[in-house]
Amino acid sequence: MAGPYWEHVREVVEKKGRELRKYTFFERVWETLDAGSDLVLLEAPTGCGKTEATTVPFMAKLAGGEPSWASLIYVLPTRSLVRSMRNRLSNALKALNARYSTVVVDHGELWSMRPYLEGDLTITTYDTFLYTFYGFRSPGYHLLLPVGKVALSLVIMDEAQLLQDTSWFSMKLLPYHIRCLLEFGSQVVMMTATMPPPLKEELLRRCKKKNVEIIEAGDKPHRGTIKVEQREGALPTDRAGLSALLKEISCDAGLPLLVVVNKVSKAVQIYERLKELSHEGHLPEQADVMLLHSRLRRGWRNEVEEALERRGHEEHARLILVATQVVEAGLDYNFSTLLTELSPVDSLIQRVGRLARRPGSQGKAVIFLDTEAGKGVYPRQVIERTLSAITGRDELLAKAPSDIKASSELLSDVYTKGLVDELVRSAGVLGLLREVMSFIERFKHYLAFPRPEEGSPKREALLRLGVEVRCWWAGREATKALIAEKTLDITIQEFEYNLLSLSVVQRPGDIMAIPAAIRHESMGKEVLVKLSIERDERGVLRIRGKAIEPDPHRFLREVKEGLFLLNPDYYELSEAGEELGVVQPW
DSSP states (O other), X not given: OHHHHHHHHHHHHHHTTOOOOOOTHHHHHHHHHHTTOSEEEEEOOTTXXXXXXXXXHHHHHHXXXXXXXXXXXXXXXXXXXXXXXXXXXXXXXXXXXXXXXXXXXXXXXXXXXXXXXXXXXXXXXXXXXXXXXXXXXXXXXXXXXXHHHHHTSEEEEEOGGGGOOTTOHHHHHHHHHHHHHHHTTOEEEEEESOOOHHHHHHHHHHTTTSOXXXXXXXXXXXXXXXXXXXXXXXXXXXXXXXXXXXXXXTHHHHOSEEEEOSOHHHHHHHHHHHHHHHHTTOSOTTOEEEEEOTTSOHHHHHHHHHHHHHHTTOTTOOEEEEEOGGGGSSOOOOBSEEEEEOOOHHHHHHHHTTBOOSTTOEEEEEEEOOGGGGTTTSOHHHHXXXXXXXXXXXXXXXXXXXXXXXXXXXXXXXXXXXXXXXXXXXXXXXXXXXXHHHHHHTHHHHTTSOOOOTTOHHHHTSSOSSEEEEEEOOOHHHHHHHHTTOEEEEOHHHHHHTEEEEEEOOOTTOOOOOOGGGEEEETTEEEEEEEEEEEOTTSOEEEEEEEEOOOHHHHHHHHSSOOEEOOGGGEEEOTTOOEEEESOOO
């Protein structure tokens, strides 16, 4: 079946306005899928078409009326990646003339009908996928339906490196989840351009009795050339330092420019300084300065991402984008210059990979070697090992985004079993890991029994430590009404536009800290406002607030399926009224 798929790939890529390039690993992927391999580990550089290689077999057979799987479930780490992937796969289905197929996005939305992974193609997040598979979606105990669906599906797990946390918690559990999926009959593809060696080794160990195929692509993407320069010291945030940097990189020739930092507060600081320089005429004429991070309202973030997508096809666009780690995956934009803080080596490879993404283009990355820049965001040990691994190896780092051997060499120098063991031990999560692992291994035995009790560690920590607090921004007047427990009628579009999330980490034994950004004052006391939503027959949403006590013990129970009112004082705007987002949630 490998041969005919090339024509399907051609239809998909030409629909995107690009030319077909036949990467050799495509046919190896198709052969292993058609042969029924249980698990495919695919390592290929960014920009080589991993998505088309893994999804076209399903979509081609679906268009022909004879699919080999019940569905395709595409799993990603973030909601923004889910959104862009839905557009990409929907367009691919249109190109293949698959008229009667359904594409469903399922990432745990609070108000809508819950599809529970239904659809011919489902695009979802790792959290939603696993919580649905194990029966922890509310309301009710829905288990047999999603288990049956997943067991008959092709599951593609993409960008798993973005799950990495300071304690290696998610990476330690992921092989157990994948083994469980294989035992139920799923066919799984895990793919990335930067797979940490300890994750790969544990996957092979856990799945050694399954039919596992490893594909390391020797292909190189059709892209430009990159140069890397390393500098001592911190990336400047002051006007004088930024102005000098822009002059040095010859701003006209260096545009479009990407500035990536590790913390939202620093991204906002740099953005505001650059806007000031722009208003005073110190930047190239008509240069746009944009800001992108995870704590912007969803609608505004979508607008920024859509603007970047539209401008991605422009030659020599006059753009300066200031961003955090959110640009490390899913951003297809041809930047000429990158200024970045030091981050873990896999993160650095992804950042450098934002450069020179078009054939014939050139890119330059400047990496500021300040180990303090990652403090509180990344493990100290990982940052220090990364610094040691990249020092004096500019050429190897420049090759890594387009050469799997180069990226693997750098990753192997940083991520070792000893480092992983140290991260787990220092975080104090070994006991919790064992409990969750035991639950996953015994999952088949739970199928006929009620779900584990509320508050069980295995419910709260299936993949991550801590929770994502989902919030809604209402504006000042509407916030007052919701604190007073009044009801507001809003459109679905208004509701979706004003959503955002705050990540709260909770280590074993710690009491969960409630973000100040969701605390309000009502009648002289501090409260949280939990929101309930109903949808009437006209499609209008009715939203009501309920004031509750900010009890950390109760908060952990409430937050899993809850929606909280954001304090508008914490959603910041610049003096010119531009959105900065939640800069300091604590």
